[in-house]
Amino acid sequence: MVARAALAKAKADLTADRLDGLTSPDGAAWAQRARSEALARLTDMGLPHRRDEYWKYTDPSSLVAPVAPKAALFDNDEGPAFDGVDRIKIVFVDGVFDAESSSDLQAEGLEIERLSEATQRDIHWAKELFGVLEARNAQGAVPRPMSAMNTAFAEDGVCIRAFAKVEKPVNLIYLHKSEASDAILHHCVKVEAGAEVTLLETGPAAARFSKVMEVDVGDHGAFHHVRAQGRDHERRAYTAQYGRLGEGSTYKSFTLTANGVLTRNETIIELTGDDAVTHVAGAAVGDGKDFHHDDTVFITHDAVGCESRQVFKKVLRNGAVGVFQGKILVQPGAQKTDGYQISQSLLLDDDSQFLAKPELEIYADDVACSHGSTSGAISEEALFYLKSRGVPHHEATNLLTLAFLAEALDEIENQTYAVDLHERLANWLNRRN
Amino acid sequence: MLEIKNLHVKLEEEDKQILKGVDLTVEAGKVHAIMGPNGSGKSTLSYVLSGKDGYEVTDGAATLGGEDILEMEPEERAAAGLFLAFQYPVEIPGVGNMTFLRTAVNAQRKARGEEELSAADFLKVVREKAKTLKIDAEMLKRPVNVGFSGGEKKRNEILQMAMLEPKMCILDETDSGLDVDAMKLVAEGVNALRDEGRGFLVITHYQRLLDHIKPDVVHIMSNGRIIKTGGPELALEVEHNGYGDLLSEAV
Numbered sequence: 001m002v003a004r005a006a007l008a009k010a011k012a013d014l015t016a017d018r019l020d021g022l023t024s025p026d027g028a029a030w031a032q033r034a035r036s037e038a039l040a041r042l043t044d045m046g047l048p049h050r051r052d053e054y055w056k057y058t059d060p061s062s063l064v065a066p067v068a069p070k071a072a073l074f075d076n077d078e079g080p081a082f083d084g085v086d087r088i089k090i091v092f093v094d095g096v097f098d099a100e101s102s103s104d105l106q107a108e109g110l111e112i113e114r115l116s117e118a119t120q121r122d123i124h125w126a127k128e129l130f131g132v133l134e135a136r137n138a139q140g141a142v143p144r145p146m147s148a149m150n151t152a153f154a155e156d157g158v159c160i161r162a163f164a165k166v167e168k169p170v171n172l173i174y175l176h177k178s179e180a181s182d183a184i185l186h187h188c189v190k191v192e193a194g195a196e197v198t199l200l201e202t203g204p205a206a207a208r209f210s211k212v213m214e215v216d217v218g219d220h221g222a223f224h225h226v227r228a229q230g231r232d233h234e235r236r237a238y239t240a241q242y243g244r245l246g247e248g249s250t251y252k253s254f255t256l257t258a259n260g261v262l263t264r265n266e267t268i269i270e271l272t273g274d275d276a277v278t279h280v281a282g283a284a285v286g287d288g289k290d291f292h293h294d295d296t297v298f299i300t301h302d303a304v305g306c307e308s309r310q311v312f313k314k315v316l317r318n319g320a321v322g323v324f325q326g327k328i329l330v331q332p333g334a335q336k337t338d339g340y341q342i343s344q345s346l347l348l349d350d351d352s353q354f355l356a357k358p359e360l361e362i363y364a365d366d367v368a369c370s371h372g373s374t375s376g377a378i379s380e381e382a383l384f385y386l387k388s389r390g391v392p393h394h395e396a397t398n399l400l401t402l403a404f405l406a407e408a409l410d411e412i413e414n415q416t417y418a419v420d421l422h423e424r425l426a427n428w429l430n431r432r433n
Numbered sequence: 434m435l436e437i438k439n440l441h442v443k444l445e446e447e448d449k450q451i452l453k454g455v456d457l458t459v460e461a462g463k464v465h466a467i468m469g470p471n472g473s474g475k476s477t478l479s480y481v482l483s484g485k486d487g488y489e490v491t492d493g494a495a496t497l498g499g500e501d502i503l504e505m506e507p508e509e510r511a512a513a514g515l516f517l518a519f520q521y522p523v524e525i526p527g528v529g530n531m532t533f534l535r536t537a538v539n540a541q542r543k544a545r546g547e548e549e550l551s552a553a554d555f556l557k558v559v560r561e562k563a564k565t566l567k568i569d570a571e572m573l574k575r576p577v578n579v580g581f582s583g584g585e586k587k588r589n590e591i592l593q594m595a596m597l598e599p600k601m602c603i604l605d606e607t608d609s610g611l612d613v614d615a616m617k618l619v620a621e622g623v624n625a626l627r628d629e630g631r632g633f634l635v636i637t638h639y640q641r642l643l644d645h646i647k648p649d650v651v652h653i654m655s656n657g658r659i660i661k662t663g664g665p666e667l668a669l670e671v672e673h674n675g676y677g678d679l680l681s682e683a684v
Contacts, residue, residue, distance in 0.1 A: 380486070385523040386533075388483050389593060390511035390541035399536060403527025403576075 011046030017066050018047055018149075025155040031119035034131035038151035041135065045145040054142060057323040057355040058264055058294040063146065063238050068182035068208035071234035071261075078427065080173070081202040081228040082420055087171040088112070090158055094176060094206045095183020097156055101173075109164030110197065115157035115186055126159045129188040133214040133242035136270070142298065144266070147240045150212040154186035157211075161190045162197035162221075169198035169224075174205035176232055181206040186213075193218035193246070198414070204230025204260075209237040219246040219273060225253040226417045228424065233259050233290060240266040247273030247303070254412045256421050257284040257293055258428050264294040271299070271306040271334075281311040281411035283421075285428055286320035289351075294323035295343070301334040301367075310341040313408040315401055316352035327359040330367050339369035346404045347375055348397075398429040434632035435459040435482075435601050440493035442474075442481050451477045453657035454493070459601065459632040466635045466643055468668060469654035470676045475636045476520060478654075479605040483517040484510050497601055511537075512544035514600030518590040518607050525577040530589065533577045534559060538596055562595045566622050584615030591622035602626070603634045608642040620645030640672035653679050 019042075024035055048060040062069050090112070091101040097114060105112040118126045131151040134144070160170060172187070183206035191197055195218065205211070217223045229237065237260065243251045257263055267280050284293040299308045314322035324343035345354035354375040362369060378400050386396035405425060412418040435458070442452040451474045459465045469475050481488050482495060484507035495503050502510050525533065539549040550558070563573060566588045578586050587607055594602055604623065608616050623633070623646050635646055643651070643665065651667040652659045653676070661667065661679055671679070 379523075381523045382525045384485055384507060385519070385525070386537070387507035388485075388511055388517055388519075389533075389537035389597065390508050390544065391536055392508050392540060392544075393506070395536065395540060396508075399528055399532075400525070403525060406527035 007049060007051055008046065011049050014049070014064055015043065015047045018064055021066050022153045024153060025116070025119070027119035028122050028124075030124075030127040031130065035152050037135065038131050038148045042145050042148040042152060045143040045148065047145050047149065052143075054296060054325060057325070057357070058262070058292065060146070060264075062236055062262060063208070063264070068180060068206075069236065070179045071176070071207035071232060071236065072179060073176060074204070074230070074232035076231060078424065081424065082171060082200055082417065085169065085171070085200075085416060087169045087200065089171050089173055091173045091175065092156075092183070092185065092205070094178045094181035095156070095185055095209070098175075107166070107168060109162060109166040109195070110170070111161040111163070112170070113159045115159055115188070116155055118159045124159075125161060125190060126188045129190060129214050129216055130186070133216070133244055134212060134240070144240065144268070146210065146238045147212050147266075150184055150186055150210045150240070154184045154212070157186040157188070159188045160197065160199070161192065162195040163192040165196040166198075169200050171200040171202065174201070174203035174209070174230070176204040176206055176230060176235060179207060182208045184210045186211070189213065189215040189223065191215070191217045191221035191223050191249075194220045196222040196224075198224040198226070200417070201225070201227035202230070204232040204235045205237065207235060209235065209239070211237070211239045212242070213240070214242045215244070215251065217243065217245050217249040217251055220248040221246065222250040223252070224413070226412060226414070226421075227255045228421060229255065229257045229260060229263060231259045234261050236260070236262040238264045240268065243267075243269040243278065245269065245271050245273055245276035245278060248275045249273060250276070251278040252411070252413065253280045254408070255282040256424065257282065258424070259286060259291060260293065261290045262292050264296065267295075267297045269299050269308070271301050271303055271308065274303045275305045276303065277307045279309040279311075279411055281408045283313050283405045283408040283425065284322060285315040285425065286322070287317045289319035291316070291320035292323070293321070295326070297326040298329070299327070299339065300329045300331065301337045301339065302331045303334060305336040306334065307338040308340070310343070311408050311411055312343040313405050314345040314354060315348065315405065316345055316354060317348040319351040321352070322354045324354075324356045324358070324373065326357075326371070327361065328369055328371070330362040330364050330369065332363040334364045335366040337364060337367040337369065339367065341371040343373045344404070345375040346401060347377055348401075398426065401429055402426060434461045435495070435497055435634065437495045438493055440478075440481070440495060441491040442477060442488050443491055445487050445489045450491070451488075451657055452481070455657070455659060457652065457659060459634055461600075461632050462629040463649045464627065464633040464635060464646060465650045465652065466637060466648040466668060467652045467654050467659075468637060468640075468671055470680075471638075473654045474657040475654055476605055479517055479603045479636060482603060483507060483515060508540070508544070511597070511599075512541050516594050516597055516599035516602045518587075518594060518602065518604040520605040520607075520609060522578050522586040522590055524579045526579050528577050530575055530577050531559070531573045534593065534596055537593065541597060559596060563592055565625065566592050566595070567618060568592055583610035584612070584618070587611060587615065587619050588622065591619055595622065595626060600630065601632045601634070603636070605636045606638065607635070608637055608639065616642060617645055640668045643668045655680055
């Protein structure tokens with residue numbers, strides 16, 4: 001009891017310290033209500049501590065510190081991701097909207113508005129979404145104070161509403177230009193029944209970045225999400241995507257992470273309509289002790305005949321650390337559930353570490369759920385086979401490393417994006433950073 | 434072409450001598466066969482020559498075209514013209530067979546200072562060679578050896594050999610796990626590559642492969658040594674009488 005009281009005190013203190021430097025933005029009554037409720041949830045939960053169940057593998061202290069640790073800018077010698085793609089660009093520099101670099105936010109089949117503007121309106125569709133999915137605690141006792149803090153204090157972000165099948169993707173481009181930036185963005189995406197939209201996210205965003213995205217996919221709608229987090233070594237990020245899926249709808253998300261001293265990517269998806277499908281995948285590559293990557297995924301099946309698939313792969317080298325926490329929860333009545341989860345890491349040396357916590361919790365009797373987690377080295381047999389055919393050691397290693405990541409990359413449906421990200425990975429391996 | 438002198442090899446992990454003085458010379462244009470009972474050191478010889486980890490050469494030498502190969506990395510040996518057709522070809526999930534072949538061909542060309550083959554040229558050559566080995570487009574697209582039958586794996590080995598055009602080919606029990614038709618197909622593939630400038634070392638338990646790949650010289654290996662060398666008739670002798678007589682002769 002003493003220990004628990006001490007932890008509660010520590011959390012209350014660090015929460016107070018952090019909140020000291022933050023001011024809640026102004027807005028319409030509904031937005032202010034969402035923000036004050038989020039703040040109340042946050043104060044109630046307290047910011048995360050290493051001793052919290054879902055933070056034991058990832059030290060949150062630098063994410064919750066009052067001041068963001070500085071992050072050196074990275075001179076990226078690669079072109080920006082998805083450069084050749086015809087898309088609607090929405091640019092944020094260190095978390096601040098850059099109108100000049102952004103496209104016109106008018107697009108057929110879409111309604112796009114900045115969160116800072118939407119929250120000023122007395123009536124706005126985002127009212128039904130902003131802070132709403134984040135606040136739903138479909139998995140009972142798992143607190144998400146980082147997300148609540150984001151809802152309470154995010155000044156900006158985008159609200160995207162799709163009411164048709166939209167071909168042209170929306171690309172949120174996050175530039176990092178200040179060493180000390182501490183950015184908070186919150187996005188709301190509403191895909192109306194039968195509509196479809198693709199959201200691309202690219203770039204490092206800030207020295208420290210907090211991002212929450214809430215996505216509501218209507219019946220038979222489809223949401224596609226492909227993201228490449230920037231290569232800046234010292235950047236830190238907490239991101240969370242919340243999804244709620246209607247009947248027969250689809251939510252597919254892929255994330256590529258190369259470098260980053262600390263990345264925590266959370267995915268919380270609820271399958272609430274029958275026959276909905278979600279695929280969440282990620283490939284992360286890190287080199288050195290200054291790489292820590294955490295994927296934390298919660299999928300809740302709360303309808304009949306839904307499919308969920310999680311594929312997460314990590315390549316870790318020179319003391320890099322990878323974390324995977326993934327849970328499939330099948331609620332009573334969610335029969336004919338098809339749940340799949342795989343998390344694997346390729347450890348290129350003895351110094352690197354992979355920490356995995358796969359969980360299944362099933363309250364229905366007619367379900368098929370499987371999960372697997374492995375970590376291993378490059379196969380010596382395969383390496384020798386390639387070398388015996390004349391392929392040099394480093395090239396053979398890279399080929400096998402890309403082969404290891406292929407299962408995750410295969411989750412990207414669009415070939416243009418898949419090829420772009422595949423090349424980025426190949427380049428990363430060749431450069432080794 | 435390939436010259437092996439007094440080769441002594443032990444397992445790195447344990448103090449166990451496997452090869453105890455192998456002497457063997459394969460001339461260009463010739464096919465040599467090595468036969469011998471299980472555990473005689475045949476496969477070890479093929480692995481040591483191609484540079485697999487886990488073996489320690491304690492004495493002797495091996496040269497290819499006059500170059501010492503034992504000090505080379507496996508990929509350098511390959512570039513120098515050595516090829517091993519594996520007894521158990523390795524499955525590599527995630528790497529397409531075509532990508533694998535092209536990477537190998539171009540890596541060797543690069544190592545030899547030759548220009549890399551363009552995608553179009555490569556495709557043309559590989560299709561042609563695959564066709565004679567009855568390897569279809571589907572097999573070329575699939576990941577290397579993944580889900581291949583025994584026969585498909587061995588045909589894939591021969592396809593690699595045909596693409597890489599090595600000077601010295603070692604076939605390690607290429608007949609194992611093959612039915613007669615598959616063995617014929619593989620043998621035809623090998624025979625098509627027989628050439629004045631190319632040497633072959635065919636390792637096998639059984640004479641039947643040698644009905645299809647006719648050897649010039651046959652060696653009998655036992656307990657880490659070549660105990661007898663002769664013409665193709667030696668293989669027939671083994672077929673009829675087993676290894677027993679030869680082994681007792683050697684003692």
